[in-house]
Amino acid sequence: MADIRYEVSEQVATLTLDRPERMNTISGPMLDELSEKLLRAGDDPAVRVIVLTGTGRAFCAGLDLNQATKGEGIGSSSAASPATIDLRKAPPTVLAALDKPVICALNGSAAGYGMDLALGCDIRVMADGAKLAAAFVKRGIVPESGGTWFLPRMLGWAKAAEIIFTGRTLLAADCVAEGLVNVVVPADQVAETARTMALEIAANAPLAVQAAKRMMRMGMDETFETHVQHVYLQLLPLFQTQDFREGMMSFLEKREARFVGR
Template sequence: MPDTATPFEEIIYEVDGHIATITLNAPDRLNTISGPMLDALSEALLKADKDKNVRCVILTGAGRAFCAGLNLQTATTGSGAVESAHLDLRNTPPTILFNMDTPTICAVNGGAAGYGMDTALGCDIRIMSDKAKMAAAFTKRGILPESGGTWFLPRLLGWEKACELIFTGRTLKADQCLAEGLCVKVVPHETLMDEARALAAEIAANAPMAVQASKRLMRMGLSEPFTEHVHHVFLQLLPLIKSDDAREGMMAFLEKREAKFTGK
């Protein structure tokens, strides 16, 4: 049975086997992120990353939207100006997602706009419902992609296409996101979570320390020269070779069977 625990009902945290599912649960306001909800999401992500039993995390939303951005009713003053002092971007979900070693999948069930789009981009892999879309509507609201979009989009799309998307503030349908490389696949809406869980299970079946080390080294490789990077890879490889999981992986290969990894 899934283990469910969350400090706020607007964030649902469930663990089933080696997979943690985190659900944004404010469908009445399209899962726009309030301050308490932001803190609860950060807490849930950190909890999953610290849990040695969790080998993959799925992030999704309840209702017809994934996340329509920040909750502007709580993020603005009476005059309509955004209270920037209340937006601490250092310890919020996109930053935490980037620094997590546990693989993350975003099951984009509906619209991902503004902050919601940045959060989806912060996950390692995105699977989109055929009813989903991404809206880079920042410049249409007088702001910029505040939580990672200006870093992710040039790397995912290339400079020119990222400029076009950000400067125009366009909305992309799911098939357009797939064509541009913003998601790995588009699936029928009713099969979205089944597809996400199947991919998560495939990831979780592998040696967790090796998967997490691979993610950590890819992240490091984004900002270091090749020579330094392969040195860091070698240093990471040394303890992995001595692990129980490495021995199990080699024996399973020789014996032509499925490996059973323990994370040790």
């Protein structure tokens, strides 16, 4: 049985970490499986939005270090050497490169790698009883999968330093107040809220949505002058699409647009 379920419905691909007995901790094989399923959703023209979630009481409690304590698997001395690790195929890198929007439905708490995974998504919907635990330094490691990149950009240097250096656990109320999550809802409403948002995004022109995400990502490291040039060059091919014509006609005819992704 796969540890990550993959389902597509109404142009939304849902990837579900399905290892509740281990609080959805990520094993070595799951790293490859997650990358494969993210790429699958990214390449599927029938998918416009991706939702990442988990089963049980946790979203993801981090990497599965159970084997490492026995000298095996992730984090052990027998793990692959740095020379043989290809981070281009690692889930955080794959996730960061996806043009399609990704919503994290935090059905429960996320710690360590699970927190970084959630932060790597574009939008986060969080259960009111869930927490984000930046417990890396308490385990003798650093936020290895994006946390040291995401948190300073999301929170500013001082607040990110406070959270990372202390290994602090953030309640749902803290997360929404700091802007780390978009919305906090009761646990039984997380899946529905995330799906409603996904369907709202999926109803828009997919090429435009994906182009907007690419431009936002590029803009993180560009000057304004450089960025507006790139946006203009991205806009020109969109003017030639069927979806652009449909968007204009639906506006003039006062009806809902029917976008086809071409």
